[in-house]
Amino acid sequence: MRLAVIGAGGVGRAIGTAWRAAGHDVVFGVRDIDRRRDLPGVATIDQATAGAAAVLVAVPGAALANLLDTYAHSLDGHLLVDATNVIGGTTLHQLPLLLARVPRARIFRAFCTVGVEVMTEPVIDGARADLVFCGPDGPDRALVADLVTDVGLRPIHLGGLDAADLVDGVTRLWFALAFRQGLGRHHGIRVLADPGHPS
Numbered sequence: 001m002r003l004a005v006i007g008a009g010g011v012g013r014a015i016g017t018a019w020r021a022a023g024h025d026v027v028f029g030v031r032d033i034d035r036r037r038d039l040p041g042v043a044t045i046d047q048a049t050a051g052a053a054a055v056l057v058a059v060p061g062a063a064l065a066n067l068l069d070t071y072a073h074s075l076d077g078h079l080l081v082d083a084t085n086v087i088g089g090t091t092l093h094q095l096p097l098l099l100a101r102v103p104r105a106r107i108f109r110a111f112c113t114v115g116v117e118v119m120t121e122p123v124i125d126g127a128r129a130d131l132v133f134c135g136p137d138g139p140d141r142a143l144v145a146d147l148v149t150d151v152g153l154r155p156i157h158l159g160g161l162d163a164a165d166l167v168d169g170v171t172r173l174w175f176a177l178a179f180r181q182g183l184g185r186h187h188g189i190r191v192l193a194d195p196g197h198p199s
Contacts, residue, residue: 001025001053002024002027002051003016003026003052003053004026004052004054005019005048005058006071007028007058008030008036008042009059011119012058012059013028014116014120015056015058015083015151016056018150019147019150019151022151025041027041027043028041028043028048029043029044029045045071046071049071050074053079054081054143055078055079055080056081056083057081057082057083057084058083058084060084061084061085061086061087061092061094068098075102076101076102076103076105077102078102079105079108080102080106081110082107082108083112084112093109093112093165093167095164099161106135106136107135108134108135108140110148110155111133111148113189114129114189115178115185116185117185117186118153118186118187119153122188123152124186124187127190128190129153129190130154130155130191131148131154131155132156132166133145133155133156133158133167134163134167135161136160137160141157170189173189
């Protein structure tokens, strides 16, 4: 499957590398190709999104508005996976901005609740860490869940985009455990459930 990763920081590289290892055709879309020649499959953002089955947006949260100013035309109409966080903001997500600027995109929020260390090494003490995400029901939901699985994490769908604040709450919990409680950045969250209990 052809996948585009917009952004070449730690998160984008970790997820793109995992997707490539899972057999996907991954293209990294960046503004300045000459600065990212070390990346395999690097291209312009317009080139990366063309023909992509899904597009991961993995730029810093503060850079999202500027990205949309220039490249909304390339992102609109795609399945978008928003991995951005506005650190220190009232909300970590910017879904109103995305919905306004790319109204034809099918938007999911994922890969924003754990650090890059967990994305790189998702199995901790023998257990695979969970990754919560949100977005609409339908075929795209199953695809996003598969993409989470391909990174090595266990996907847990929390609901539609109205669950974005709930997803943000898990992100804040991860940060609190990492820094306030001193667990460090390589820790994960695992949901345990009785398989015999009716849902």
